[in-house]
Amino acid sequence: MDISKDIRYVGVNDHETDMFEGQYAIPNGMSYNSYVILDEKIAVTDTVDRKFTHEWLDNISAACDGRAPDYLIVHHMEPGHSANITQFMNAYPNAVIVAGAKAFTMMNNFFGKDYEDRRVVVGEGDTLSLGMHTLTFFAVPMVHWPEVMMSYDDVDKALFSADAFGKFGALDVEDEWDGEARRYYFGIVGKYGTQVQALLKKMAGIDIRTICPLHGPAVSDKLEHCVDLYNTWSSYGVESDGIVIAYTSVYGNTKKAVELLAGKLREKGCPNVIVNDLARMDMSKAVEDAFRYGKLVLATTTYNADVFPFMKEFINHLTERAFKNRTVALIENGSWAPQAAKTMKAMLDGCKNLTFAETQVRILSAMNEENKAQIEALADELAKEYSARNGETANKNDFTALFKIGYGLYVVTSNDGKKDNGLIVNTVSQVTDSPNRVAVCINKQNYSHHVIKQTGIMNVNCLSVDAPFSVFKDFGFRSGRTVDKFADMTPPRSDNGLAFLPQYINAFMSLKVEQYVDLDTHGMFICSVTEARVMSDRETMTYTYYQKNVKPKPQTEGKKGWVCKVCGYIHEDEKLPEDFICPLCKHGAADFEPIK
Numbered sequence: 001m002d003i004s005k006d007i008r009y010v011g012v013n014d015h016e017t018d019m020f021e022g023q024y025a026i027p028n029g030m031s032y033n034s035y036v037i038l039d040e041k042i043a044v045t046d047t048v049d050r051k052f053t054h055e056w057l058d059n060i061s062a063a064c065d066g067r068a069p070d071y072l073i074v075h076h077m078e079p080g081h082s083a084n085i086t087q088f089m090n091a092y093p094n095a096v097i098v099a100g101a102k103a104f105t106m107m108n109n110f111f112g113k114d115y116e117d118r119r120v121v122v123g124e125g126d127t128l129s130l131g132m133h134t135l136t137f138f139a140v141p142m143v144h145w146p147e148v149m150m151s152y153d154d155v156d157k158a159l160f161s162a163d164a165f166g167k168f169g170a171l172d173v174e175d176e177w178d179g180e181a182r183r184y185y186f187g188i189v190g191k192y193g194t195q196v197q198a199l200l201k202k203m204a205g206i207d208i209r210t211i212c213p214l215h216g217p218a219v220s221d222k223l224e225h226c227v228d229l230y231n232t233w234s235s236y237g238v239e240s241d242g243i244v245i246a247y248t249s250v251y252g253n254t255k256k257a258v259e260l261l262a263g264k265l266r267e268k269g270c271p272n273v274i275v276n277d278l279a280r281m282d283m284s285k286a287v288e289d290a291f292r293y294g295k296l297v298l299a300t301t302t303y304n305a306d307v308f309p310f311m312k313e314f315i316n317h318l319t320e321r322a323f324k325n326r327t328v329a330l331i332e333n334g335s336w337a338p339q340a341a342k343t344m345k346a347m348l349d350g351c352k353n354l355t356f357a358e359t360q361v362r363i364l365s366a367m368n369e370e371n372k373a374q375i376e377a378l379a380d381e382l383a384k385e386y387s388a389r390n391g392e393t394a395n396k397n398d399f400t401a402l403f404k405i406g407y408g409l410y411v412v413t414s415n416d417g418k419k420d421n422g423l424i425v426n427t428v429s430q431v432t433d434s435p436n437r438v439a440v441c442i443n444k445q446n447y448s449h450h451v452i453k454q455t456g457i458m459n460v461n462c463l464s465v466d467a468p469f470s471v472f473k474d475f476g477f478r479s480g481r482t483v484d485k486f487a488d489m490t491p492p493r494s495d496n497g498l499a500f501l502p503q504y505i506n507a508f509m510s511l512k513v514e515q516y517v518d519l520d521t522h523g524m525f526i527c528s529v530t531e532a533r534v535m536s537d538r539e540t541m542t543y544t545y546y547q548k549n550v551k552p553k554p555q556t557e558g559k560k561g562w563v564c565k566v567c568g569y570i571h572e573d574e575k576l577p578e579d580f581i582c583p584l585c586k587h588g589a590a591d592f593e594p595i596k
Contacts, residue, residue: 001171003210003218004156006133008036010044010059012052013170020168024187024284028180029170032080033214035160036063037153040131043071043098045151045160046214047084056084057091068092071120071128073135074099075149076162077106081214086111089118096120098128100139102147122149138202140164142195144188150199157209158218163188164199165226167216177222178229183288184215185233190291190321196234200227205555228470236325237468238294241503242272243382246286247299247331248279248308253366254333257375258299260367261331264379269386269393278310287317290326294466295382299331299361302340307347311340315347323348325466329357329378335365355538357381385535389492389502394533396495401507401532402430404462405438408540411461411475412440413499414451420491420499421480423448424472426543427522428460436529438511441522445581447481449523456513458525459498464538467504469550477567477584494531507534562592570595 001009011033020026032048034056042064048056060069072088072095075081085107089095098120099107108114122128122137128151135151142148143164151160166188167181189196211219211226219226232239243265249255258275265273272293276286290296300311307315328348332340341360348354359378363371380387387393405428413422427441440460442449452458463471474485491499500508511527541550554568561572569584571592580589 001218003035003158003212006038007153007156007158007212008038008063009218010034010036010056010063011171012048012055012059013172014049014052015170016051021188024168024183025282026168028168028173028175030168031171031215031217033212033216034059035212036060036069037130037133037135038064039133041070041129042067043073043128043130043135044069044088045073045212046075046081047072047088049080050083053084053087057087069095071095071130072097073128073151073160074103074107075151075160076145076214077103077110077147078145078163079110082107082110086113089115098122100137100147100149103149106147140195140199140202142192143199144192144195152206152208157207158212159203159206159208159210160212161214163214164196165211165216165219165230166213169216171217177217177219177226179288181216181226182229182233182239182292183284185230186288186291186321187284190233190287193234193236193322196230200231200234201552201555203227231470232468233291235468236291236322238325238466238503239292240272241386242274242293243270243295243297244274244276244289244293245297245299246276246278246290246311246314247297248277248301248311249299249333250301250303250308253363254299254301254331257331257333257361257363257367257371258297260372261297261299261375261379264376265383268379268383269390270383271386278314279308283310283314283317286314287321290314290318290323291321295327295329297329297331297378297382298344300333300340300344302332302334302338302343305337305339307340307343311344312347315344319347319351322351324352324354326353327355327357327382329359329382331361331363331378333363333365338362338364385503388533388535389500391493391495396531396533398534399436399529399532401462401509401534402433402436402438402529404507404534404540405430406540406542408542409463409467409472409546411463411471411501411505412442412448412452413459413461413501414448414455414457415498416447416451416455416480419480419484420486421448421451422461422475422485422499422501423480424476431526437514438509438527438529440511440525440527441519442525443522445521447479451480452513452525453516453523457496457498458511458513458527459494459496459500460509460511461501461505462507462509463504463541464506464536465541465545465549466538467541467550469552471501471504472546472550472567494533496530506536506538506540507532509533556595559595561595563595565591565593 330341510531515526517524
C-alpha cells in the first residue's frame with residue numbers, strides 16, 4: 001500500500017484481537033498504519049500496537065534501506081498508535097519526536113518521559129521540511145482525542161489524517177469501505193460531529209489526492225465519495241432511505257408486532273426496512289444503522305419499571321453520540337403497567353431535532369385487533385412519502401401540495417429529450433385556485449428555461465428543511481447543458497414522464513405551461529397543475545432557513561475581494577465589474593458584497 005515512490009507503508013495487520021477497544025467485533029481484523037517518508041531527512045509517522053513491535057521495526061528498516069530515520073511524527077497518542085514510541089527512540093538514538101504540546105504531556109503520562117531534549121513541538125500551521133517534501137501541521141482536537149494533529153505533504157498531496165477516515169478490517173482482507181468505515185465512525189468518532197465539520201472545512205482549502213488514516217486503506221480513488229460520506233455523518237444527515245426497527249422481546253409478542261410492522265412498511269413501498277434484534281446482534285452495527293437511516297422505530301417491553309436492558313444500552317449509545325435529525329416511533333409492551341414508551345422518550349429528551357410519530361403502539365402482553373390497527377396507522381404514517389413516490393399507491397390529486405408553496409426554494413425538473421435536468425428556483429407562487437394555476441419564474445440564462453419553453457412541462461419539487469447543501473450544489477451550481485445532474489441516481493417519475501426527487505422534498509407538482517410572460521432577464525411560466533403529491537409534513541425550506549442553516553459560510557479569512565451572498569463564491573479582485581456573473585450560481589454583481 002505504498003502511496004508514492006517516497007511514501008512507503010510500514011504498518012501491520014492484526015488478526016489476533018477479536019474486540020477492538022474491548023467492545024467492537026472485528027472479524028476481519030484491524031490494521032495499525034505507519035508510513036515512512038523518504039527524503040533528505042526521513043520521517044516515520046506514528047507507531048503501532050505493542051504486540052507488533054519487532055514486525056514494525058523490521059518494516060521501517062526495510063523501507064529505509066540502511067538509513068536511519070530522523071523524525072518520528074506522532075499524530076495521535078492512543079496506545080494502538082503510540083505504544084512503540086520508546087522502542088523507536090531506543091532503536092534510533094539520533095531521532096527526534098515531532099508532535100503537539102498536548103501529545104508530549106500524554107507521552108509523559110504513558111511512558112514517564114516527554115523527550116524534552118529530543119523533540120520538536122508543532123502547532124496549527126507549523127511546517128517541517130524534509131528536503132523536497134514539506135509537512136504542514138493542523139490541529140484537529142477531539143477527532144477524537146484532544147491532542148490530535150494531522151499533517152499534509154505538499155509534494156504527494158497526502159493528508160495523514162490520524163483516526164479520521166479510518167475503518168475496521170485488516171488490509172489483507174478485502175471488504176467494502178463504506179460499511180466498516182461507517183461502523184468505525186459512529187463507534188469511535190461519532191460524538192464529535194462538530195469537530196469533524198471543522199476538519200472538513202480545513203480540508204476544503206487543500207489539494208488532497210490521498211488520505212492516509214491510522215486504520216484501514218489509504219483513500220484516493222474514492223476520495224470525493226468518502227469525504228461526502230464524512231460530511232453526511234458528521235452533520236447527522238440521512239445517508240440512506242429507509243426505516244430501522246430496533247427491538248427487544250422477552251416472550252416473542254413484541255417480535256410479532258415488529259414483524260407485522262416490517263411487512264406493512266414493505267407493502268407500502270419503504271425501500272429499506274432493517275429489523276435489528278438488540279439482544280442478538282452486534283450493538284455497534286445497530287448503532288450504525290440508526291445513524292445511517294432517517295427513521296427509527298423503538299419497540300420494547302417494560303422491565304423492572306424501566307425498559308429491557310439491551311434497549312436501554314442501545315438508547316444510551318445513541319444519546320452519547322448526539323443522535324439527532326431523525327423521525328422516531330415507539331412501540332411498548334407490558335402485562336400490567338406498560339411505561340416503556342414514556343421511558344424511552346425521556347431518555348431521548350436531550351437529542352435535538354427528533355420528530356416523534358403521532359401514532360404510538362401500546363400492547364398489553366399480546367397483540368389484539370386494536371394493536372393491529374395501530375400498527376397499520378403507524379405504517380401509513382412512516383411510509384407516507386414512500387407511498388407518494390410510487391405511481392400505483394400515490395394520491396395524485398392531493399392539492400394540499402399547493403399549501404407547501406411559500407417564499408421557499410425549489411428544484412424544477414425537466415427533460416430535454418435526452419436526459420433529465422433540474423435547477424434551483426426561489427420564485428414559485430400559486431396565482432389562482434379555481435382552476436389551480438402556478439407561476440414559475442426562471443432566469444433565461446438557465447438551460448432549463450430553454451427546455452421548458454420547448455416542452456411545456458415541468459415538475460416543481462418543494463424542498464424540505466432536511467435538504468443538505470449537496471442538493472443546492474448539484475442542482476444550482478452546474479449547467480444542465482453540460483452536466484447530467486441525475487447521473488448518479490435513478491429517480492422516480494410522475495405521470496408526465498418527468499423525474500422528481502426521491503428525498504428531501506415534502507411535495508411536488510407536475511405543471512403544464514398555459515402561458516408565457518417575457519420579463520426581460522427572466523421568463524414567467526403560468527401553468528396548470530396536472531398532478532400533485534404530498535410526500536411528508538416536514539417544513540418547506542425557506543430562503544432564510546437556507547441562508548442561516550444550510551449554506552456553508554464562505555472561507556474569506558485572509559482574502560480580499562468580493563463574496564457572493566447566494567453561494568459563497570469568492571472573487572479576489574479589488575473591483576467587481578458591473579456585468580460580473582457568478583460562475584457558480586449565475587447571480588449578478590448585485591448579489592456580491594465586499595469581504596470585510
